[in-house]
Amino acid sequence: MQDQFFYQMQWPRDRLFVSCYAHELFNYRYHWHDRDYELDILLRGRAEFCSGQNTYHLEENDVILINPRVWHASFALEENSMTLVLRFSDSAFSSFLGKNESLCFKLPPSCAATRDQEIYRKLRCFAAMLLSSMGQGGTYQNLFSRAAFEMLLTSLCGADHVREQTVDQNKKSQEAVEQLLEFIAGHYAEKLSLDDLARYTHYNRTYVSTLFKNTVGIKFHDYLTKVRLANAIFQLALTGKNITQIAVDSGFSDLKTFDNRFRDIFGYLPAEYRQRLNLSHLTRLNGRQQLFISPDEPVVAKKLREFMNVWQTPDQRGADRFETSI
Numbered sequence: 001m002q003d004q005f006f007y008q009m010q011w012p013r014d015r016l017f018v019s020c021y022a023h024e025l026f027n028y029r030y031h032w033h034d035r036d037y038e039l040d041i042l043l044r045g046r047a048e049f050c051s052g053q054n055t056y057h058l059e060e061n062d063v064i065l066i067n068p069r070v071w072h073a074s075f076a077l078e079e080n081s082m083t084l085v086l087r088f089s090d091s092a093f094s095s096f097l098g099k100n101e102s103l104c105f106k107l108p109p110s111c112a113a114t115r116d117q118e119i120y121r122k123l124r125c126f127a128a129m130l131l132s133s134m135g136q137g138g139t140y141q142n143l144f145s146r147a148a149f150e151m152l153l154t155s156l157c158g159a160d161h162v163r164e165q166t167v168d169q170n171k172k173s174q175e176a177v178e179q180l181l182e183f184i185a186g187h188y189a190e191k192l193s194l195d196d197l198a199r200y201t202h203y204n205r206t207y208v209s210t211l212f213k214n215t216v217g218i219k220f221h222d223y224l225t226k227v228r229l230a231n232a233i234f235q236l237a238l239t240g241k242n243i244t245q246i247a248v249d250s251g252f253s254d255l256k257t258f259d260n261r262f263r264d265i266f267g268y269l270p271a272e273y274r275q276r277l278n279l280s281h282l283t284r285l286n287g288r289q290q291l292f293i294s295p296d297e298p299v300v301a302k303k304l305r306e307f308m309n310v311w312q313t314p315d316q317r318g319a320d321r322f323e324t325s326i
Contacts (some may be wrong), residue, residue, distance in 0.1 A: 003019055004292075005022070005234075005292035005293060005294050007019065009134065009145050009146075009149075010205075011146065014308055016091070018088040018089075018149050020127070020130050020131045021293075022043060022083065022084050022085070022290050022294075022300050023082065023083065023291055024076075024081070025063050025082060026076070026291075027076055029233070030050075030071065030073040030229055030233045031071070031072070031230060032070060032226075033068055033069070033212050034040070035068055035089050036087045036088060036295045037089075038066040039064075039087075039123065039127060039306075040063070040064050040083050040085055041084040041085075041124055041264065042059065042060055042081070042082075043060070043083060043084055043299065044060060044080065044081055044082050044140070045076060045080060046060075046078045046079035047075060047078075047081050047083070048074070049072065049075075050071075050072060050265060050267075051064065051070055052071065053265070055260045055267050058109060058111075058188065061110075061124065062110045062115055063109065063123050064109040065105055067105060068090055068102070068219040070157070071226050071265075075276070084303075086130065086131075086152075088149070090103070091214070098127075099234075100165055101163050101164065101166065101280070102164050102166050103164070104161060104162050105156065105159055106159070106161060106165075107161075114315045119158060121151075121153065121310045122155040122310060123155055125310035126148050126149070126155060128191075128304040129151075129304060129308055130148040130302050131304060134293055135296065173211060176211065177216065179200070180197055180200075180201065180208070180212060181216075184223070184224060185195075187230065188228050188251045189225075189249055189251040192224060194208055194220055197212075208220075225261055226265075228250045228261075231251075232246055232250040232258065232270065235249065235250065236273055243270050243271055246270070247270075258270065261304075
């Protein structure tokens with residue numbers, strides 16, 4: 001059962017929550033996390049990551065950190081590409097932040113020129129320790145996992161970041177926003193406006209617009225476009241519909257609008273995206289959203305050992321690879 005390799009741990013008293021897993025990179029999910037950071041480490045292959053309005057090309061050992069409320073997607077550029085993924089809640093930093101403050105990290109994705117810098121080596125090391133301990137279990141698993149997680153957080157705090165103010169929403173406002181998101185999820189394919197949301201919540205249009213922007217972090221129309229694109233990505237990959245039909249079913253007024261919005265985010269047209277898909281990968285998914293991989297799988301296990309040896313220099317790691325091969 002694939003879900004057995006999806007690991008979660010939590011320490012509610014200290015407001016620490018983390019999930020960690022390795023998986024084969026898949027090509028059609030476009031999403032965001034309301035309160036979670038996501039750390040992705042490419043274990044094998046090459047991949048394209050879209051984060052916000054930027055697109056990055058990652059190679060083996062590269063690291064990318066995605067802040068909460070940032071829409072993102074990944075695309076495997078080679079067959080059998082796989083990543084280590086770690087997600088943790090923003091409450092991990094709450095003990096040293098002021099009320100209604102959050103951290104936004106400015107750590108750029110690593111590349112050939114930077115991937116051996118100390119910050120990326122440490123992030124790989126502690127993420128590997130965390131996945132390894134979660135996969136092994138045992139008497140001291142909880143202790144070891146927490147230590148690895150806290151060392152990762154400590155390393156991350158050494159990266160460039162800024163403190164941002166968040167809006168303190170009362171329970172009534174939070175419930176209203178949750179209703180708005182549910183309403184959009186059920187009606188994104190229709191012609192939807194702020195006036196429709198206002199009628200649905202019985203608030204005035206200006207209040208709904210302000211509430212949405214302050215709580216979700218982006219304007220309503222931008223959010224609606226991203227929800228529509230998320231659905232379109234799914235249909236492009238997993239259905240045989242023609243692109244015009246997908247555009248209509250996703251809520252876009254016409255193919256030209258769909259093409260323009262898609263290209264603005266992903267850098268190429270929907271038809272080009274579909275041509276790049278790995279059909280054999282999609283077939284193997286067989287209705288699942290992800291293919292989780294055991295930490296004991298040889299490729300993953302080798303990478304975890306490599307990452308955990310963080311204090312070696314690049315020259316020493318090269319020597320080890322040479323010694324292993326003879």
